[in-house]
Amino acid sequence: MIIRGRHEWRAEPPRRPLSPLDRARVDAVYIHHTTGVQHPEIQPWLRAIQRFHQGTRRWNDIGYNYVVDRNGTVWEGRGWNVGAHASGHNSRSFGIAYLGDGSTEIPEVARVSIGTLVGRLSEDWNIQTVGGHRDIGQTACPGDWLYGWVQAGMPLPEPPRKSPVPDLREGWKRRLRRFR
Numbered sequence: 001m002i003i004r005g006r007h008e009w010r011a012e013p014p015r016r017p018l019s020p021l022d023r024a025r026v027d028a029v030y031i032h033h034t035t036g037v038q039h040p041e042i043q044p045w046l047r048a049i050q051r052f053h054q055g056t057r058r059w060n061d062i063g064y065n066y067v068v069d070r071n072g073t074v075w076e077g078r079g080w081n082v083g084a085h086a087s088g089h090n091s092r093s094f095g096i097a098y099l100g101d102g103s104t105e106i107p108e109v110a111r112v113s114i115g116t117l118v119g120r121l122s123e124d125w126n127i128q129t130v131g132g133h134r135d136i137g138q139t140a141c142p143g144d145w146l147y148g149w150v151q152a153g154m155p156l157p158e159p160p161r162k163s164p165v166p167d168l169r170e171g172w173k174r175r176l177r178r179f180r
Contacts, residue, residue, distance in 0.1 A: 001116045003066070003074045009043040014061040015054055018082040021091065028093035028129040029118050030086055031150050032064060033102035033142040042069050045099060059084060064097040066117055072109035074117060075099075080124075089136050093129075094121055102143025108157060115154050130154070 039045035050062040057063075063085040064077040077097070078084065085095025096117055098106055121127055132150050133141035142150070149155070 001074060001113065001120070003076055006076050006079075009046040009075055011047070011050060011062070012054065016060050018060065018078065020081045023125065025092045026094070026125050027127060028089065028131065029121055029127055030089065030093055030095050030131055030133050030136060031102075031114065031142045031146060032085060032095055032097040032133045033146055034067070034097050034099050035101065042073070042075070042099065046075055064095045066094075067097045067099050068110050068113045068117070069099040070107050070110055072107070072113040074113050086133055086136050094125075095133075098142065098146060102141070102146025104143075104145050106146060106149075111149065111154065111156060115156065118154065 034045075034049055039048065046062070046067060049067075053059045053063050054061065061084070062077045065079060065082070065085070067075045067077055069075065077095075084090045085097075086093065096114055098110060098114065100106065118127070118130055130150065132147040133139055134147060
């Protein structure tokens with residue numbers, strides 16, 4: 001999994017120094033979706049979200065730890081060690097956002113990236129809960145489809161299997177008909 005750094009989307013610096021998460025307290029990951037004007041290019045879209053979070057909301061930085069786009073690319077928001085995505089839960093959880101509307105099915109490649117991030121966080125931190133933003137706040141986030149996927153355990157389609165051994169009986173049946 002490749003994570004694109006803040007410099008790649010030309011993020012502004014945080015307004016104040018970021019406070020690191022306390023490893024002993026972090027036990028959850030919450031999935032979000034983004035809304036608002038959707039830019040065709042990802043970097044301007046991320047900068048617009050950061051401007052909204054810093055300017056309108058008066059937050060220190062973009063709220064999410066990581067953002068996953070429709071192509072499965074992972075973009076660094078606040079990174080591994082700082083949280084600020086859901087009021088009352090920032091000191092004990094990570095926030096991963098899907099860049100787009102989660103009310104309809106999101107691409108499989110994006111789901112794989114979200115699942116990989118959650119898995120990596122679970123390996124490095126004491127993650128006990130994976131939920132949607134609506135589990136901890138009065139919101140429709142992360143959208144009905146994305147929320148249902150998270151609640152179902154974030155399943156991925158089975159990889160294509162090789163075709164089974166051909167049914168040789170069909171050939172034998174044809175041969176037997178010839179001899180009757």
